[in-house]
Amino acid sequence: MFTSKKLLLLFSLTFSCSIITALAQSPNLGIVANEELIKNWNTSIGTEGEELPPGFGNATNGRSIYNLQCIACHGQGGEGLLNDKLAGGHGSLTTNQAVKTIGSYWPYATTIFDYIRRAMPYLSPKSLSDEEVYSLTAYMLYINNIISEDMIIDANTLPKIEMPNKGNFIISYPNN
Amino acid sequence: MKKNIEFVAANGLLDRRSFLKGGAITFGSGSLGLLTASPSSATDWPNWMTKPGTGLSEYSHRSSYESHILRKTAPLLGTDGSGSSRTPIQYLQGTITPNNLHFERHHSGIPEIDPEQHKLLIHGLVKKPLIFDMEQLHRYPMISKIQFLECSGNSRPNLSKIPPKGSCGDIHGMIACSEWTGIPLNILLDEAGLEKDAKWVLAEGADAASLTRSVPLEKAMDDAILALYQNGEKIYPANGYPIRLFLPGYEGNISVKWLRQLKVTQKPMMTREETSKYTDLMPNGKSLMFTFKMGIKSVITSPSPSLKLGPLGYYEISGIAWSSNGKVKSVEVSADGGSSWAEAELSEPILSKSLTRFRIPWKRDGSPSIIMSRAIDENGEVQPSRNQLISEKGSQVSYHNNSIQAWYISSDGEVENVYV
Numbered sequence: 001m002f003t004s005k006k007l008l009l010l011f012s013l014t015f016s017c018s019i020i021t022a023l024a025q026s027p028n029l030g031i032v033a034n035e036e037l038i039k040n041w042n043t044s045i046g047t048e049g050e051e052l053p054p055g056f057g058n059a060t061n062g063r064s065i066y067n068l069q070c071i072a073c074h075g076q077g078g079e080g081l082l083n084d085k086l087a088g089g090h091g092s093l094t095t096n097q098a099v100k101t102i103g104s105y106w107p108y109a110t111t112i113f114d115y116i117r118r119a120m121p122y123l124s125p126k127s128l129s130d131e132e133v134y135s136l137t138a139y140m141l142y143i144n145n146i147i148s149e150d151m152i153i154d155a156n157t158l159p160k161i162e163m164p165n166k167g168n169f170i171i172s173y174p175n176n
Numbered sequence: 177m178k179k180n181i182e183f184v185a186a187n188g189l190l191d192r193r194s195f196l197k198g199g200a201i202t203f204g205s206g207s208l209g210l211l212t213a214s215p216s217s218a219t220d221w222p223n224w225m226t227k228p229g230t231g232l233s234e235y236s237h238r239s240s241y242e243s244h245i246l247r248k249t250a251p252l253l254g255t256d257g258s259g260s261s262r263t264p265i266q267y268l269q270g271t272i273t274p275n276n277l278h279f280e281r282h283h284s285g286i287p288e289i290d291p292e293q294h295k296l297l298i299h300g301l302v303k304k305p306l307i308f309d310m311e312q313l314h315r316y317p318m319i320s321k322i323q324f325l326e327c328s329g330n331s332r333p334n335l336s337k338i339p340p341k342g343s344c345g346d347i348h349g350m351i352a353c354s355e356w357t358g359i360p361l362n363i364l365l366d367e368a369g370l371e372k373d374a375k376w377v378l379a380e381g382a383d384a385a386s387l388t389r390s391v392p393l394e395k396a397m398d399d400a401i402l403a404l405y406q407n408g409e410k411i412y413p414a415n416g417y418p419i420r421l422f423l424p425g426y427e428g429n430i431s432v433k434w435l436r437q438l439k440v441t442q443k444p445m446m447t448r449e450e451t452s453k454y455t456d457l458m459p460n461g462k463s464l465m466f467t468f469k470m471g472i473k474s475v476i477t478s479p480s481p482s483l484k485l486g487p488l489g490y491y492e493i494s495g496i497a498w499s500s501n502g503k504v505k506s507v508e509v510s511a512d513g514g515s516s517w518a519e520a521e522l523s524e525p526i527l528s529k530s531l532t533r534f535r536i537p538w539k540r541d542g543s544p545s546i547i548m549s550r551a552i553d554e555n556g557e558v559q560p561s562r563n564q565l566i567s568e569k570g571s572q573v574s575y576h577n578n579s580i581q582a583w584y585i586s587s588d589g590e591v592e593n594v595y596v
Contacts, residue, residue, distance in 0.1 A: 026367050029308065029313075030307060030364070031307050031308075032304055032305065032306060032307075033298075033305040033307040037297070037307065038299050041297055041299075041436075041437055042299065042439065044378055044388055044439060046446070047445075047446050082254035083252070083254065093461040096571060096572065100457070105463075106451055106452050107446065108446045108451065111446055114447065115448040118388070119385040119386060122254075122255065122258075122284065125284065125384050126386075165463075169462070169464075171465050173465075173467075174394070
């Protein structure tokens with residue numbers, strides 16, 4: 001049986017809780033996202049590569065895919081055509097004719113996989129399988145003399161690759 | 177009341193308040209550009225005054241006499257949806273960029289997004305990952321801010337060895353200013369609840385390039401807006417419909433359009449856009465990353481190349497100034513290539529991280545002149561000369577060119593881009 005004291009306590013607890021909710025003043029209209037959805041959307045690859053998918057590839061396979069899907073814009077062996085040159089340019093960054101390629105400029109190998117998978121080929125992005133993306137990534141590293149033609153590129157090996165220009169990047173934020 | 181003309185710097189620059197103070201100014205014997213028109217006969221009405229005009233309409237268009245004022249498109253080779261289009265700032269006045277003329281920079285065209293299908297996911301280092309549809313987002317508290325947006329590569333043509341031809345907009349037209357209305361991002365991040373290690377937020381767009389950039393959490397919690405409206409209208413497709421991230425004062429690329437997810441992380445994700453692009457290579461071969469701020473800058477939009485001047489006499493020199501760090505404090509104008517400077521009038525409102533319109537009266541006497549503007553912000557930061565910028569950053573610099581623009585005006589009124 002409730003005493004009046006208990007009722008008062010119950011009332012004041014209820015009342016103060018509603019006050020706190022009102023003070024938080026946030027609409028809280030979002031729906032908690034389920035794991036399945038997050039897994040499907042969470043495709044960005046960080047520098048440690050923990051988000052990399054299963055699968056593997058090598059430069060030999062990558063060359064075949066490149067010659068079908070990429071060569072029209074990026075030229076034979078990544079030498080550049082309508083669009084960015086992807087290979088070469090080593091040693092050019094301190095000259096007046098800096099050539100920024102994957103090999104001469106890009107600091108992280110994981111970025112190659114991430115970018116190809118989300119944005120390439122230009123006319124049909126997201127059409128390649130993860131294995132094809134691994135192979136193209138391997139081919140990009142191979143044409144820049146960073147790996148051998150037969151090296152297997154996968155979730156384990158890719159994040160460990162040291163890009164030649166990595167040490168030359170300085171994070172300016174928050175100093176700008 | 178008549179008063180004497182007050183020159184305040186060489187080659188005809190007048191006191192900025194000459195006209196605001198009231199009273200006519202006399203130029204020697206004649207008054208300033210006041211011509212007497214011959215009276216027209218009462219029956220000589222223009223035809224638009226002699227019959228009713230066109231009807232009401234559901235959507236307005238500008239005068240057909242203004243239809244030549246267009247963006248300059250510069251697509252990347254082999255594409256029509258990547259690259260940029262530039263705002264013709266030489267034809268605009270005030271500070272607000274019309275939505276139809278806002279510059280564009282896309283990396284894989286403009287997606288045609290159905291707002292009923294579009295969602296925003298917030299996840300990563302948060303206590304409660306959340307997903308929102310557009311209807312839910314539109315119920316959130318909103319703010320409106322009039323702020324500039326500038327592409328990091330704006331004014332790049334002026335870094336070439338020879339001064340480029342082209343209009344002011346062709347060179348500097350990747351700048352715009354709008355009233356952005358939307359949800360302060362910190363509200364949604366607070367609802368999701370940040371974990372202790374949270375330091376960065378990866379923003380991803382729903383375009384074909386799924387463009388991604390890492391945003392410092394401090395900025396995301398400070399003044400970031402999830403913009404839904406642009407100058408009162410729903411944000412235009414070219415600007416990120418139905419929702420874009422807007423980061424005041426930061427290089428445009430990081431204000432990710434067509435926003436579909438925000439992933440809270442401990443470290444930046446080192447995406448293609450923040451490593452191979454949008455980094456500043458210095459002469460020693462080192463590169464600066466995450467140089468977000470656009471700095472202090474100004475440019476004279478009129479007179480400028482492609483706008484040939486008419487008869488000698490009175491003109492107004494006018495332009496825009498802006499700063500990543502806050503408000504523009506002053507703008508100085510020179511008409512003699514930087515030997516003498518006069519302060520321009522700043523038109524209200526002068527807002528933080530926004531465009532400010534400056535104006536100064538000028539009597540063109542026909543002697544060749546080089547006009548320039550130099551802005552200073554409330555933190556005392558001064559816009560650098562082109563030489564200063566290049567000596568600091570090197571000749572290979574390609575982003576964040578905020579240096580002073582000089583326009584040469586010949587005796588016959590042609591305006592040309594020059595380096596001084």
